[in-house]
Amino acid sequence: MPIALITGATAGIGAEFARRAAADGFSLVLVARDAERLASTAEALRRRYGVTAETLPADLATEEGIAAVEERLGRGVDLLVNNAGFGLRAGFLDAPVADELRMLRVHCEAVLRLTRAALPYMVGKGRGAVINVSSVAAFFPRGTYSASKAWVVSFSEAAAAEVAGSGVRVMALCPGFVRTEFHQRAGMNVSAIPSFLWLNAERVVDEAMRDLALGRWVSVPTLRYKAIVAVGRFLPRRLISRVSVRLGRR
Template sequence: MGRPVALITGATSGLGAEFAQQLGRAQHDLVLVGRDVDRLEVKAVRLRNDFGIDVDVLPADLITDDGVATVAARLADPAVPVSVLVNNAGFSLVKAFEKNTVQDEAEHLRILAQTPMELTHAVLPGMLERGNGRIINVSSVSAFIPRGTYGAAKAWGLSFSRFANLRYSPRGVKVTAICPGFVHTEFHERMGADMGGVKPWMWLEVGQVVREGLAANAAGKAVSIPSRRYRVLMGLAKLVPDGLAAAAGNRGR
């Protein structure tokens, strides 16, 4: 019997790269999805050498219909079934909603909500037929607070994961939304955000976020909030006014 296959979007850096590392170490063959072919190839070579696994590179722009269709086709291929889907690709917009173009906001919503929905829809029938599968949607603590359209899109992923886990886990498919806070990745640098005001204790390491998320998914939990401090903060967020919660998390992941 062959190794299980995990497909990871946004796999070139940050959480996506760490998912590839930890799943590769656990002897999953990998499909790495991203836009930067050169970085994908470099990552693939390293993973093959480190873990002795098969690693395929699948270049795709998940903001486009063609890009999503390419990845969806791979997910639906019964010849090489995917056992684990990690919907990680995404970005955030720095400017306020009214200062962004509609096109910017549409692409933002596409990558954070529509694309994970389409990819989940593509992989789910095969998983249900086999009676086994794991789907991880990278959400954010922003999903719990009114934090712009980023938080709104991530809230969709959180709600969708809760629904999907409730509906499909009895049939062997576990669905989990991972909701980190500030994480040491390239995420904020790419969006051009000034993170100088974030307290050191609020930062998480990618290894912890992925490790806790994979463990929560394996246990069949619909939501993973990495670290005790963020679980406490999100519990408190339910008790304070929306304005205060939004201000506290205004620049979070």
């Protein structure tokens, strides 16, 4: 039975990836910081889908947490979803530097190291996939969050190119606004976001898995966000940055 390891697996997109993997017959390795919530999520998936669900409590903002997940990946998985992440309410000049560095460790260092830990087994078997969850924010510069997510896209494309032809796929997933706990945890007021921009996690994961099967290196779910990204690529970077900062302040 194939094995899927998913970080940030107890809520939002990560929880939906776990549900989808279980429904598709994967055994699960679920990673998150909250051990109690992790155990509850695993038990619910075992009961509903009859799959094996291993739990691995780990904080990917720490060396110990990353190392623990690296060790598990070294024993082999068939699908890795690097989903763990968070946002900061404050702008770059207002947020504590320690929080900015924690974000870089979770969004960049952990993604790099866990992808690196997973790929040798996959390449050796000639199959497997890595999905690195980025964001539409990667294409619209604003602060460390956007910068870190842009790095995820660039890194994933480079890794995809390196393993091309091996039977292994690497893809960056770039959703827009998704109805999850993400913004609430960050203390962000999103009441002004138009309803048509909101997606649900199930649709995001469905489109991600379709794009992965098609061999795409970058997945932007829904036509509306594909159009937004396409328009953004034609506008001057300085203009995009100014607009992004102003919208963020509001």
